[in-house]
Amino acid sequence: MRALSRWFLAVALGVTAGAMSSGGAQAGVETPHVSQGTSISWRTCGERLECARVPVPLDWDRPRGRTISLAVIRHLASRPDERIGSLFVNPGGPGQSGVGLVKGSGNDLDAWGDGRFDIVSWDPRGTNDSTPVRCFRTQRAAAAFFKGVTVPTTSRASEEYSRKVAAEMAKRCGRVSGWLLPHVTTADTVRDLDHLRGLVGDPKVTYVGFSYGTFLGQTYANLYPDRVRAMMLDGIVNPVEYSRGAEARIANGVSASDEVFDQFLRTCRRAGPRDCALAGGDRTPEQRMRALFKRVRQEPIPAPALNPKGSLTEGDLLVSQFEPMRTPATWPGDAADLRAALRGDASALAAGARPLLTPEAWEGVATSTAIQCADAGARRSLREWPSVIGRFKRVSRMQGPVNGWWLWAPCAEWPVKGQDAYRGPWNASTSAPILLIGTRYDPNTPYASAVRSQRLLGNAVLLTHDGYGHVSYQDPSACVERARVAYLVDLVTPAPGTVCKADQRPFGLGLG
Known part of the structure; x- marks a missing residue:
């Protein structure tokens, strides 16, 4: 699954029984009739690939009103004579491109279904090549606004x-896309998915969701419990915490990230200096990292090989660890980069x-913010940022503050609410069992969330992946x-x- 892992390596962020929102989607709702067509007009867009645009209602409660457009793709089954149906895939985010996933990794996904499914995905409403949320009228305006915006460090200034940037960004999103923002909830996307399921002719859905895609899957399972043929969810989002509000969603999403970083350092120590550059000598990897953070708080570390030349701030150091902690195969290189920064050259980081x-x-x-804020907004105002960001930092020193500024701060000033957000219950018994896959040391979707979802859902089985990284295939397991x-x-x-062990431990420590 190397191609699939490479595609996900480009993903910048992962995610991290309530009452229904007023006017929200109701469990067991029927998908309204859509007059725009009853089939998909596919066109060839690559080897074994077909693409299309599918109109859907802006507001599913008004099916004959204004429409938006979804970019849809499918990879044709490699064993068409034994075809079972369509396998729908969502890569997560929220906001990642399903079209890009299938274009880049269609053959890998085809193998997941033994060549017997058309692999179907789409760019969810509000994202990418579907009708997108825009916060700026031109790319030039966006580039000008974000030029020089950095990750905040510990300085109050x-x-x-960052507070001002978040507030202004939220205002501009509302100004340009205010007509669309109330209709980009996960429940809206679930209704799109169910419409696509009907258009391809499948009586029940076969679905695979990663990360945020597991929240989408759990929402589908609770809205349409009798329409599930198979649903595999990998990297489980806790639906209760996600839908409770931005504060709970972010705190839960980062709650395992420090533990994973600590595991990185412990595994490095066990591997020794031959395989991990942070190990050996008179200091442990933990001591070296404390020294690195102390140094970068005092002043940025030069990055002379960067083009153009630059330096590494504390915020940059935190962000530099997002992808490595998701991808254990990169740990040896990351350790070498951290050691180089300790020696005064932070170019690689x-x-x-x-x-x-x-x-x-x-x-x-x-x-991503547009979707998450529509699903469940912030409960506290941006004026309260010191206590909110402080709480995130206490939950996770590695990812709490950064995710707080990236995802909570704009949500605290978001100009609209999601019109049809689904906020539970989450305990439906589906027509077929759901397969949940939880990785022991996942920095973005804690293993505890997989355990919680298995207990909530009325018909689900949990497969534990005894490995590292964000979603199971980042640490391959033949058993999985x-x-x-x-x-x-x-x-x-x-x-x-x-329990399925990973095939190999990080730093080449041998078979799991």
């Missing part, structure tokens, strides 16, 4: 600046952080792969309590 600090990345944050194919093709679930 930088945090005040700064280069790793830079792609997440571009105007394009900030626009991606705005899209066998279970995945058996479930999607033959509808066979693993025995309750099944």
